[in-house]
Amino acid sequence: MHDHPHDGCVLSRAREALLPNCREMTRRSSLALDAPLPVAQRIGMGAHLLFCGLCRRYRAQLVWLRRASREAAAAAPLPGPLPPTATSRIKHSLRAAAASITGSAS
Amino acid sequence: MTSPRLHPDPAVVPTGAEHRVQPATTGPRLDPERWVDEHGDYLFHFALSRLRDPVLAEDFVQEALLGALRSHGRFEGRSTERSWLTGILKNKILDHFRKAGRETSFTDLEFYGEEEGRAFENQAFPDHWNAALAPSEWTDAGGALDREEFWRVFHSCSGKLPERTARVFILREVDDMPSDEICATLGISPNNLWVMLHRARLALRRCLELNWFAARGSAEEES
Numbered sequence: 001m002h003d004h005p006h007d008g009c010v011l012s013r014a015r016e017a018l019l020p021n022c023r024e025m026t027r028r029s030s031l032a033l034d035a036p037l038p039v040a041q042r043i044g045m046g047a048h049l050l051f052c053g054l055c056r057r058y059r060a061q062l063v064w065l066r067r068a069s070r071e072a073a074a075a076a077p078l079p080g081p082l083p084p085t086a087t088s089r090i091k092h093s094l095r096a097a098a099a100s101i102t103g104s105a106s
Numbered sequence: 107m108t109s110p111r112l113h114p115d116p117a118v119v120p121t122g123a124e125h126r127v128q129p130a131t132t133g134p135r136l137d138p139e140r141w142v143d144e145h146g147d148y149l150f151h152f153a154l155s156r157l158r159d160p161v162l163a164e165d166f167v168q169e170a171l172l173g174a175l176r177s178h179g180r181f182e183g184r185s186t187e188r189s190w191l192t193g194i195l196k197n198k199i200l201d202h203f204r205k206a207g208r209e210t211s212f213t214d215l216e217f218y219g220e221e222e223g224r225a226f227e228n229q230a231f232p233d234h235w236n237a238a239l240a241p242s243e244w245t246d247a248g249g250a251l252d253r254e255e256f257w258r259v260f261h262s263c264s265g266k267l268p269e270r271t272a273r274v275f276i277l278r279e280v281d282d283m284p285s286d287e288i289c290a291t292l293g294i295s296p297n298n299l300w301v302m303l304h305r306a307r308l309a310l311r312r313c314l315e316l317n318w319f320a321a322r323g324s325a326e327e328e329s
Binding site: 021022023024026027030031033034035054055057058061062064065066067068069070071072081082083086087089090091093094095097098101 | 171233234310
């Protein structure tokens with residue numbers, strides 16, 4: 001309980017934020033796509049990216065992945081059409097429901 | 107924004123042309139079976155990509171169309187018929203997620219820990235990229251999006267994500283739902299969400315690299 005790694009140690013926390021390793025950079029690159037990062041983390045990230053081509057590449061690929069995911073929804077190929085059995089089953093239940101609606105309305 | 111709009115309030119639609127479009131309630135005979143023919147495949151694809159179970163997806167399409175039939179009076183032509191039906195389907199799926207979110211625990215979090223661990227095994231610099239597993243350069247990433255084979259690989263990769271991870275990934279990346287809304291819908295903490303998104307991106311990135319970019323690179327070298 002006494003030697004909690006973050007307890008009161010402002011310096012070590014600042015060091016962590018400003019000098020991220022690559023593993024931490026992958027976490028931050030992802031998080032930055034969903035929420036604003038704290039300033040110190042952002043500065044540390046920018047500094048790391050200046051020197052680390054692999055993390056720059058990783059980050060660019062995540063941004064690309066987001067774009068691809070959005071396009072995937074519209075892109076071919078579809079995982080498969082609605083099976084004919086389902087088509088007729090759904091039509092059948094719609095017919096029954098429509099009949100009961102018009103029946104109760106009149 | 108050129109789709110026909112229809113406002114019940116005549117003050118909003120002063121021109122004569124649009125008056126020919128009748129409100130849905132008084133319009134020609136309701137034909138829900140046409141919805142199945144015209145939008146069935148699209149709705150099924152939408153449901154399947156989110157639920158990943160064809161039987162469940164069929165049921166949801168049916169439920170959505172029945173719901174649409176019951177609330178048809180509320181379709182006022184402010185959107186296209188397809189986006190109206192998709193909206194109903196989407197709400198049904200979100201309801202399903204809401205209930206499921208409370209029922210089961212998030213075991214997906216353990217997934218991918220091993221692979222992630224190895225990517226940063228580096229003797230000289232702990233927690234920095236391992237040369238063999240570091241991101242490689244993707245040639246022609248833009249062109250991939252135009253290729254049908256790429257999308258097959260993409261769907262198969264995203265299909266390998268654990269169910270709940272895939273769910274948050276789609277809500278966030280495909281539907282562009284804000285993080286806080288996803289948390290509220292699924293009843294999870296922001297941290298939980300961010301960890302899952304992080305893992306999903308790591309895994310999907312790696313899967314595409316191995317099965318598309320690396321595979322294509324070596325194929326080009328051979329030819």
